[in-house]
Amino acid sequence: MQDTFSHRTVLLNEAVDALSVQPDGHYIDATFGRGGHSRLILSGLSTLGRLTVFDKDPQAIAAANALADVDERISVRHEGFKHLGELEAASADGVLMDLGVSSPQIDDPTRGFSFRHDGPLDMRMDTTRGQSVSEWIATADVAEMAEVIREYGEERFAQPIAKAIDRRRQERGPLRTTAELAEVVAGAVKTREPGKDPATRTFQAFRIFINAELEELQQALTAALKVLRPNGRLVVISFHSLEDRIVKQFIAQHSREVFDRRAPFAAPKPMALRSIGRVMPSAEEVAENARSRSAVMRVAERTEVMA
Structure with missing residues (x-):
């Protein structure tokens, strides 16, 4: 099926500039999407340059393969970015x-990600494998659902929501649609x-x-440390606080020397990253693309000394 849904890449120029191509x-585009960042990276590469792209989504992979058909510099992997670690160590800039x-x-209503469109209650990034949200909540107990809604949605009504889902499935059977x-x-x-x-927080939590x-x-962040060469850049764009907190803490953790308290006179373990900074979308970008308003981009550089 042809992909007719448009996508505006957030922080397009800022992200590629931060990579210092x-x-x-x-270079590795760990979340190809519809290829906005990838195309701009390619524009800065010579015939000797290389781009490896990852994505779980079959439609994204179809778009990536179409690009690879006309550009031999691209290697496509239909996998989540946790598989970054399978690449050669210190192989990426x-x-x-x-x-x-x-x-x-x-x-796309058929994907089930949004409460604004009625469609199958799926939400899988990779529709070729794994369990859909509908399948999961058909058997999950109230405590498990409440924990997911609370932890991943930061929803204070997690327990009432989980109980309401349980009542609904007992009275009328499994929930099958987003509506x-x-x-x-x-x-x-x-x-x-x-x-x-x-429904915003619950949909986020289940997804x-x-x-x-x-x-x-x-x-994926741990794997990036392995595959980055010295002075290679790590650029991460997140869209909610749970993601950004993980990225922020990861960069902070690896941007300081580590001392072994059991060997106080030993040389410290050198830091693996140097934090470059944080970038937010401009007012102009937010005005033109409302979905960019929550974006936060963090940038770090691999140190020359491999930890």
């Missing part, structure tokens, strides 16, 4: 991660901040959980 370098769900995924889930959540959430749909997004992010 060298013409003959090897830059790693870019653009986290979260893309506009085509949100806007059904949104209706149940709306009935359980008594108050909500102005302008925010009651993050079903795709193991935070666990995979932690694995």
Whole structure:
């Protein structure tokens, strides 16, 4: 099926500028999406340059393969970015991660990511494998659902929502569509901040959980340290506080020397990263693309001494 849903790449120029692309370098776009960042990276590469792209989404991979068909500098991997660690150590000059769900995924009702469109309650990034949200909540107990909603959605009404889902499935059977889930959540959430749909946090929580997004992010960040060459750049764009907290803490942890308290006179373990800074979308970008408003980009550089 042809992909007719558009996507506006957030922090496009800022992210690629932060990579400091060298013409003959090897770069990794760990979340290809629809290839906005990849195309700009390619424009800065020579014929000797290389780009490796990862994505779970079959539609994203179809777009990546179409680009690879006309550009031999690209290598495509239909995998999540936790598989970065399978690449050769110290083989990349830059790693870019653009986290979260893309506009085509949100806007396509058949993917089930949004409460604004009725469709199958799926939410899998990779529709070729794994369990859908509908399948999971058909058997998950109240305590498990409440924990997911609380931890990944930061939702204070997690327990009432989980109980409402349980009542609904006992009375009328499994929830199969996004509209059904949104209706149940709306009935359980008594108050909500102005302008925010009651289902926002629950949908975020279920999407993050079903795709193991935070666990995979932690694995991918560790893998990036392995594959980056000295002075290689790590660039990560996140869209909610849970992701950004992980990235921020990871960079901070690896941007300081580590002393072994058991050997106080030993030389400290050298830091693995040097923090470059944080970038937010401009007012102009937010005005043109409302989905960029929550974006935070963090940049770090691999130290010359390999830790």
